[in-house]
Amino acid sequence: MVNKENISVGEEAETVKILTIEPGANLSAPEMRRAAIEMLEGGGVIYLPRSGFELSERERELISDTAKILTRVPDVEDGRPTIIFDPARGRIKKYHYAQVRGKMMRAQVRDTARPDIEAIMARYGKWAEDIITQLFPSYQGPLDRKRVTYRPFSRNSTQSLHIDSSYGYPTQGRSMLRIFSNINPANRPRIWQLGEPFEPFVRRFLPSVHLSKPAWFSSILARLGIVDGTKTKYDQYIAALRALGMRDKDYQRTAPRKVMEFPTGASWIAITDLVLHGAISGQHSLDQTFYLPVEAMNDPSHSSLRILERLTGEVLV
Template identity: 45%
Template sequence: AYRPAHVETRVTSWRKDDTRLHVDSFPSNPTGGLRLLRVFTNINPNGLPRTWRVGEPFKDYAARFIPSTKAMWPGQAWAMDALGLTKSKRSPYDHLMGQLHDLGKHDLDYQKNAPQLTLDIPPGATWVVFSDQVLHAVMSGQFMLEQTFYLKPEHLKDPAKGPLRILEQLTGRSLLTQ
C-alpha cells in the first residue's frame, strides 16, 4: 500500500489514531492467530524521516490491560460473521487482541508515561516489524510503502514467543477455540 498522507495532519478517531502506541489488530479481518509481519519503506522525496515510537515488551503491555478485557458473549463471533461485520469468524484471540489495541490507545496516561523510545527512520530505509507484537506509533512522516504478510505461528522458530502463546499463558486458556 502507498501512504502519501502527512501523519501529523491526519484527522481520525482515537481507535484509528496511529500516533498512539498500539499493537495491530484488524477488527473486521480476524487473523485466527496468524502473525502480522509488516514491511515499511520511507520513500519521502524531500529527505524527511518517518518518526516512530516503540513501546514496552508485549507481555508487559498485555498483562497491564488483560484485567480490563471482557470475553465474547455466546454467539457473538457467529453473529458478526453472519452480519458481514467481519470477513471471517472472530476467535477469542482476535477479540482479546482487539481489546488490547483499543485499551492501550484509549489510555492517555499510558500513552504519555509508558516505557518507549523514539526512532527517526531516514528516507530510503526499510524496516520489518511483527506489528501484532511490537507496540508502535507513527509520530510524523509522509510518503511510505507498506506490505503486510500473514504467517502461521507454527512456521516460526519459537511460536511460544508470539502473542498467541503469550496471551494463552497469561489467560490460562486456549484462544483459538470458541
C-alpha cells in the same frame, strides 16, 4: 497485595530491541538469518537503512503532488485515509473508508494516476515478499501475503502506542508480519515511537479486559460478508488490549519508549501485534502485511497468541 512485577522504580525500562542490517549485507547468510528470526520473533524491529526499494523519477514526481493522485486532500493531518491494494486481485480497493475526525473518508485515486499507483504497489508487494523470503526462508510456504497499504497523507500528530488489531481481517491467531518503507520524495523521515515488550504491556491491561461480543456475533458478520473471516477469542483480546492501551492517557504519558527515525529509502520489519508502536510523523510510506501461522515460527512460544494463552490460561483459537 503488592505485586512485585508491577514495581520498576529506579530500573532502566526495557523497550523494543532493534537489529540494523547495513546496506549491501547478504540477507541469505545463515548467521544473518539466525539473527533476524531471533529479533523478529522476540518482538524486535529489523531496520534496513537503505533497503533497495526505489521509485522511478517519474513516480517520485507523480507522488510529490498529492493533488495529482487524489481527488481530495483531507484537512486533518493524521495520516489517513490510506490506499489499500489487494495483491490477489491486483487492484486498489475502491471503497476503503477510514474515520477521520468523525467523518468517513476514503482516498479516492484519480483515474489518471491509478495505473501508476497500482504498478508501484504491486511492485512493492513482490519486492517485500522477496526480502522476507531471503531473510526468513522457513516462512515461505505458510506465509500468507495480504494487503499493501500506501499512506499518501501527512501525519503531524502522534499516534498512541499500540499493537495492531486487524479489524475487518481477523488473523485468527496468526502473527501480523509487516514490512514498511519510507518512499517520501522530499526526503522527509518517517518517525515512530516504540514501546515496551508485549508481555509487561499485557500484564498491565489484561485484568481490565472484558470480552463482550460472543463468537456467534462475529460469525454472523463473517457470513454476511461484513468482515473477512470469524473473529476468534485471540482477535477479541488483541482488539481489547489495543483499545485499553490507547485510551489510557497515563500509560501513554509514562510508558517506556524510544523514538526511531526512518529516512527515505529505509525499510523496517516487525510483527505488529507483538511490537508496541505508534507513528509520530511522516508522509508517503508503503507496507506489506503477511499473516504468519504461529506453528511456522522458529519459536511459537514467543508469539502474541501463545503469550496470551499462557497469561489467560485459555485456548484462544
